[in-house]
Amino acid sequence: MHVSLTTWLITGAVILGLFVFDFFAHVRTPHEPTLRESGFWSTVYIGIAVLFGGFVWWQWGSQYGGEYFAGYVTEKALSVDNLFVFVVIMTKFAVPRVYQQKVLLLGIVMALVMRGGFIAVGAAAINAYSWVFYIFGLFLLFTAVKLLNESDEPAAEERERQGRVERIVKKWFRATDVYDGDKLTTRIDGKRMITPLMVVLIVIGFTDVLFALDSIPAIYGLTQEPYLVFTANAFALMGLRQLYFLLGGLLNKLIYLSYGLSLILAFIGVKLVLHALHENTLSFINGGNHVPVPEISTALSLGVIGGTLVVTTVLSLIVSKRRANKALADSTSND
Template sequence: MDVSWTLWVLTILGLSALIAVDFFIGRKPHDVSTKEAGIWTVVWIALAVIFGIGLLVFGETKASGEFFAGFITEKSLSVDNLFVFVLIMAKFSVPSHLQQRVLLIGVLIALVLRAIFIAAGAAVIANFSWVFYIFGAFLIYTAWKLIQEARADEEEEEFEENRLLKSIEHRFGVADKYHGTKLFIQNNGKRVLTPLMVVMLAIGTTDVLFALDSIPAIFGLTQDPYIVFTANAFALMGLRQLYFLIGGLLKKLVHLSYGLSVILGFIGVKLVLHALHESGVHVPEISIPFSLSVICGVLVITTVTSLIASKKQAAAEAGETKTAGSADEESKSISG
């Protein structure tokens, strides 16, 4: 898709305007209700759909298909981010009424960092087509690693600060408590960070780790930087509302890692086939419509099986609790 600098500028201005509106609406710290989160989640998804249809009408059918495939992939991968966001919120004991502000700024930082990643990735791909082999192999490895982690019976995870975050805290110092929405305060004559600023940086910089697999994944669906950027932007901008909407549902998505591993593995194979094709080897290439159907199919199956498994587990736990309660009553009656 041939994108002029004018369209790039208009797109960035349009996205900035949407972010400004989102910030203006959520500028006052408050507890986000499920209803509010649901409405704005629908709004962001609707905006992404309108943008995709706009590409179909004013651009190309291929570009529209690539955008929707990329958007759905990035959206599904971003749900995995929410697990870490929950750990970060718990780690820093973020007050509930400040969480929406944390996510807004944190996601904005993540968007800027991803834009840098996308620009770098596009430049590398334009000059070195063999990088598709590396991207493909990395995604297949990541898929295998996700399955291993999902199968491992590990203890509850805890967020651990990265080196960049630790160095920032050491350099500037951190206040011992939250001070409303302030990001810096004066403490004994020294300007220090507030915990709110630290957790915002934690959200934004941690997303870079997720970008290491999500950026190669979307480049496996399209090599158009414009589509890659806009798909990432729309997927990330609705993440804040999604956090509050499905926060309680996250623990029920027990098969999500398996679904994401299948998607990443599938795209990894697609990248390797594309690399072979670019090298002159006659191999079949996977089309965007087929990719889109596989991605959507995997997500639907994963969600359904997760909810069924969670329901069975809840019923089993309820049965065990009831049995234990009956045993206690029987023991009391015998001793009485």
């Protein structure tokens, strides 16, 4: 897949333009977005991502188009799981809802910049050393098991992690516990201090680094094209702010999402290990020769990822509804 420098620059300019538009059109004036506003713009950004996928399909063929869509769906699913962490952060720091848009958008931009760095490093490593796929694959398998073990009490672990980051930030910076509108810094008694909103932004930035450690190896398991890796990440992150307000309390009902994501990461981890064996150059494995193992196609990957997300989402909503009805029935009977 050949992507010219001009295409890279135009793509980057369009993505940057969309974020700038989002800031001046929706975030610059603090307000709590309505359900209608969030739903409309979430649909718009998903539509833009799908149209871009159609462009990739038309310009470079079905193989790369399929890889883009598989990567986009995976990154979007991981982003939805990340929203739960954002809810925990906003709740812990009691961020007023009218100011949450700004910190979310800035956090998303930070995430994209950091992921850009990870993508570049990953691409360079893959080009230089084919055995990197072993590391990516084993790391995803480890992450899948870890995510599965954390699925029972994710909020408690996140609050503990955020507490550690908060203590480090307040150790190095003068901080106030009082919000000053949507300002990141304020002046108190002549001293410049960071507001809780800045602390939240730093915590989100640190969390984004951890998210990238999972998502970048995962998408490299679906495509080795840096352009597709970057754009799938960018379009998955775009509209995440609106999705945060749109889903709202629905996040608590997606009780099996972590299990589904664990299965997806494990599947991609196996796919990466198989690919590494197929491209093997390590002397202590099969004498440095390629191992004749089957490779998982993009179509199968897309099917497994999409099917897993559909099943876990539907099952989560059904079980959540049954539990809510049972709780209501128990409450009524007790009365």
